[in-house]
Amino acid sequence: MSLLNVKDLSVILSTSEGPARAVRNLNFHLNRGETLGIVGESGCGKSMAALALMGLLPEQSETVGEIKFDGQNLLEKSDADMCQIRGNRLAMIFQEPMTSLNPVHTVGHQIMEPLRLHRNMSDNDARSETLRLLDRVGIPNPKELVDNYPHQLSGGQRQRVMIAIALSCQPDILIADEPTTALDVTIQDQILELIQTLVREEGMSLILISHDLGVISENTDNILVMYGGSAVETGQTAQIFDELIHPYTQGLFAAMPKLGRARGGRLVTIPGTVPDLISLPSGCTFTDRCPLATDICRNTPPPAVEVKANHFAACHHIDEARNRKTEELFS
């Protein structure tokens, strides 16, 4: 059985304009040691899905469905029980390393906290473990840095510290929500590689969230493509890049600049903007921007069809989407 099994997960946010379904009927599972990539445009509900797993959604929200972690449904847990799980068995790294550390505590203090909280370490043990962790995440001079305040560190260093905090209790699953979006490109690769190495060596599972297909393709075993809160395509990474099926995935891929692409080759743009969550069609959320959309798309949610073994796409017009070239779809 999988380590993590998510069934029909929906997140409904109450906003001033009415309820907004930020995540709709998400299904996925994650085995021990596997990496899953969640990809999609800004605002498609990736962070909301991650926060739902952690039980950290805003108060004015409702989560329905089932999140089975190690056989237990996390949605039925009390907040006190979730505090035992968070940071200990499920850890998360956030997008903004600049603001994810508390400015009034030293870096060392912040790494030692979870060690004391979950592993009941004494101050001395926690301190030497902190130095080991800092060394582990590639901080060159842990002894000096440990007593520094966050504002004295660079963005890359801070993200390494965040990773050290996340790793401190050897979690089963690490959720990295766009861990490199705020960093510059050279640092991005180093951080991703660090996460990869640590995940492999510690035998953790990883959920890597990104809007960058390139990052996802290089770092994951399985992919979940999200649009407007729902999963439009899922499958093994190699399989999906072998054949992109859903019109949205095709558009997303074609919109990505590629090295070595013939000069003068044009980048594709998907027309329209990310939909307003409140006024989404009841059927396929991509309807308004999809070149293949018909009436059935607007009103009936498309079922996830297993196109090839373990490669699912949720679209009413799968055959047409497969037969047409991407350039024809978005021209």
Add this chain to the structure above:
Amino acid sequence: MRFSDFSFAFPAILSAIMLTAILGPGGVNSILAIGLYNIPVFARLTRGSANSIWTREFVMAARASGKGRFRITFEHILPNILSIIIVQATILFAIAILAEAALSYLGLGTQPPEPSWGRMLNEAQTLMFLDPMQAIYPGIAIAIAVFGLNLLGDGLRDVLDPRLSRKR
């Protein structure tokens, strides 16, 4: 919070006069009047700044590492608003001194034989042209005390904020 809304509707001195009028003049009563008036000021400030810290990313990160609300309040929220509260305390301290002087000047504060700068000013008033120094000295004392407390507030803020203290 409703009560604090009420107290914000009246200027400090006015409500202190009102309270001492109800409680009767005297040293302890004027202290109570000024102190009670300042409670909602702190409540407002603490609540407002704490709420803004609660929405910060590092609080989310702390929750993600498994800390409960109680621990976050004391380990993450309080240290971040402490300097604001301390600075506010020194400013209000200065204002409280002015308020006491005003109350005593009006005869509502400290009663003789307890000494008070405000009452000294009051008594010096009649002798203003014969011996102006009698009014000037307590006036200077009040001004220096208030100014000193403001300086103390600034100094404390610099010491308490790691971002500022390191740069000097």
